[in-house]
Amino acid sequence: MSKTSIGWVGTGIMGRPMVHNLLRAGYPVTAYARRREQLEPLIEAGAQTATSLSEISAGTDVSIVMVADTPDMLEVITADGGLMDGAPSGHTIIDMSTVSPTRTRYVSEQLQARRIAMLDAPVSGGEVGAIEGTLSIMVGGPEEVFREMRPIFDVLGGQVRHIGESGAGQVAKACNQLLVAQTMAAVAEAYLLAQASGVSRERVREALLGGFAYSRILEVHGERMLNDDYQPGFKAELHYKDLHIVAQEARIMGLKLPGSEAVLDLMEELVNQGDGELDSAALAKIVGQRAKAP
Amino acid sequence: MSKTSIGWVGTGIMGRPMVHNLLRAGYPVTAYARRREQLEPLIEAGAQTATSLSEISAGTDVSIVMVADTPDMLEVITADGGLMDGAPSGHTIIDMSTVSPTRTRYVSEQLQARRIAMLDAPVSGGEVGAIEGTLSIMVGGPEEVFREMRPIFDVLGGQVRHIGESGAGQVAKACNQLLVAQTMAAVAEAYLLAQASGVSRERVREALLGGFAYSRILEVHGERMLNDDYQPGFKAELHYKDLHIVAQEARIMGLKLPGSEAVLDLMEELVNQGDGELDSAALAKIVGQRAKAP
Numbered sequence: 001m002s003k004t005s006i007g008w009v010g011t012g013i014m015g016r017p018m019v020h021n022l023l024r025a026g027y028p029v030t031a032y033a034r035r036r037e038q039l040e041p042l043i044e045a046g047a048q049t050a051t052s053l054s055e056i057s058a059g060t061d062v063s064i065v066m067v068a069d070t071p072d073m074l075e076v077i078t079a080d081g082g083l084m085d086g087a088p089s090g091h092t093i094i095d096m097s098t099v100s101p102t103r104t105r106y107v108s109e110q111l112q113a114r115r116i117a118m119l120d121a122p123v124s125g126g127e128v129g130a131i132e133g134t135l136s137i138m139v140g141g142p143e144e145v146f147r148e149m150r151p152i153f154d155v156l157g158g159q160v161r162h163i164g165e166s167g168a169g170q171v172a173k174a175c176n177q178l179l180v181a182q183t184m185a186a187v188a189e190a191y192l193l194a195q196a197s198g199v200s201r202e203r204v205r206e207a208l209l210g211g212f213a214y215s216r217i218l219e220v221h222g223e224r225m226l227n228d229d230y231q232p233g234f235k236a237e238l239h240y241k242d243l244h245i246v247a248q249e250a251r252i253m254g255l256k257l258p259g260s261e262a263v264l265d266l267m268e269e270l271v272n273q274g275d276g277e278l279d280s281a282a283l284a285k286i287v288g289q290r291a292k293a294p
Numbered sequence: 295m296s297k298t299s300i301g302w303v304g305t306g307i308m309g310r311p312m313v314h315n316l317l318r319a320g321y322p323v324t325a326y327a328r329r330r331e332q333l334e335p336l337i338e339a340g341a342q343t344a345t346s347l348s349e350i351s352a353g354t355d356v357s358i359v360m361v362a363d364t365p366d367m368l369e370v371i372t373a374d375g376g377l378m379d380g381a382p383s384g385h386t387i388i389d390m391s392t393v394s395p396t397r398t399r400y401v402s403e404q405l406q407a408r409r410i411a412m413l414d415a416p417v418s419g420g421e422v423g424a425i426e427g428t429l430s431i432m433v434g435g436p437e438e439v440f441r442e443m444r445p446i447f448d449v450l451g452g453q454v455r456h457i458g459e460s461g462a463g464q465v466a467k468a469c470n471q472l473l474v475a476q477t478m479a480a481v482a483e484a485y486l487l488a489q490a491s492g493v494s495r496e497r498v499r500e501a502l503l504g505g506f507a508y509s510r511i512l513e514v515h516g517e518r519m520l521n522d523d524y525q526p527g528f529k530a531e532l533h534y535k536d537l538h539i540v541a542q543e544a545r546i547m548g549l550k551l552p553g554s555e556a557v558l559d560l561m562e563e564l565v566n567q568g569d570g571e572l573d574s575a576a577l578a579k580i581v582g583q584r585a586k587a588p
Contacts, residue, residue, distance in 0.1 A: 124507075168491075174487060180506050183476070189473075193547070194466070197547065199465040204469050211418045213470045213477075213510070253487070260480075292548075
């Protein structure tokens with residue numbers, strides 16, 4: 001039985017290693033990028049290439065999208081000459097970008113009308129997870145399509161979960177991002193209190209790791225903060241974008257989420273002061289600046 | 295070699311099982327309580343009793359205090375006829391209550407002038423931890439006194455750490471409490487977003503537990519929130535008191551900690567609406583009320 005053929009759009013820091021993993025697992029992959037030079041290492045690894053998006057979806061069973069933001073996703077899938085234009089009935093589009101849940105449902109409905117299936121499948125775990133194939137993948141869309149695509153997800157991720165209908169994967173990712181950001185801000189406040197009190201942040205962290213205050217954020221990002229080590233990791237400008245999605249969804253749902261708004265504001269200041277390329281744990285810098293402001 | 299004799303003040307929900315553990319470990323314990331009936335089960339278990347605080351400190355090597363709040367601690371130790379009055383030079387007072395770090399340093403200095411040693415040693419882990427002797431104990435004060443008292447801490451706790459000089463244990467506890475409260479509020483916001491989006495909170499929680507959003511709070515209190523199960527656990531009114539300590543210390547240090555202020559405000563509303571006896575994870579109720587307020 002020949003393997004599902006895959007079309008791939010989005011060969012950035014995340015997409016590239018994911019394509020390598022699919023090729024290694026024996027999937028035929030056809031990749032597309034606006035800038036041809038991005039494809040060179042993938043061609044060497046055995047990927048085919050296409051010169052247009054519609055060619056990608058016309059010539060493969062499944063198109064996978066891994067782009068930066070909602071407008072990119074919309075353009076890649078729904079613009080003239082996009083994936084939707086080329087895709088035959090029965091094709092599946094998997095969007096692994098982190099984008100708006102509401103827009104995801106909207107695109108999914110358009111595709112459904114043309115008998116094209118769509119899954120939203122945003123990931124967490126960063127570049128390391130992409131390289132090692134250990135991403136956490138949160139999937140929304142029809143369960144039977146999820147089951148069909150499961151072998152592909154298992155190549156790319158360590159923990160793969162079907163969350164619910166279309167958009168549910170994006171909602172889970174939004175929840176993840178608001179929780180991570182708020183926990184980072186709280187860790188930053190704890191460190192400030194310790195430091196101002198003349199108490200070792202390291203020892204406080206160690207003590208707290210052993211109790212109910214334990215979080216992966218305190219463990220991993222809490223250590224980055226101790227060392228002012230903000231090499232990304234996950235860039236602040238992307239986390240900022242994700243917190244915008246949270247704020248937008250909350251507004252659509254008529255929800256006030258003040259904690260999420262507060263960390264959006266912190267991340268915005270971080271990006272505005274030119275630190276968008278740092279790891280998003282650098283929001284500790286803003287928490288510190290504001291804590292000591294007169 | 296005979297064991298260190300221990301005086302104990304504070305036989306509430308935490309103190310009582312802690313005394314039982316010390317008795318079981320073979321320590322002679324003399325307990326004091328204003329209400330005599332609180333002592334009955336301890337007498338049955340082998341405790342001696344005293345009729346005044348100064349008698350406690352006069353007749354034992356180490357006095358341990360486990361009371362509810364800063365004013366109680368101050369009264370027990372420094373008021374006329376309190377522990378300080380009875381304690382001979384060379385006595386040690388261990389305060390395991392959760393109280394103000396600044397007040398702790400103040401009391402410690404008074405005691406030091408009389409050659410009475412003091413450790414602050416607040417705990418986390420709740421009633422279950424007290425019963426099972428698995429509390430996390432965060433200790434401030436002179437390291438040599440900490441080492442001397444270590445065998446006692448090891449009976450009461452599972453993880454025992456010396457954080458720093460006098461007050462450092464209380465600072466660590468304050469950091470713990472602000473971090474726990476903010477994480478609970480963030481989990482509540484994530485759940486609200488999921489629910490309003492028609493997505494299963496259970497599945498979002500499961501997915502998030504596998505990634506960077508993992509926290510003990512998401513695991514333990516996140517489950518309470520799903521089930522609206524707010525049996526304490528750790529009472530909201532006590533967490534409210536602890537967040538007050540955080541706010542007070544921040545003010546003393548000239549720090550603005552808006553995340554901590556926000557959860558103090560949530561916890562205050564929870565207590566004011568008559569829910570102070572619930573587990574503090576019930577602040578999710580307030581997050582929900584405010585999220586949906588017109």
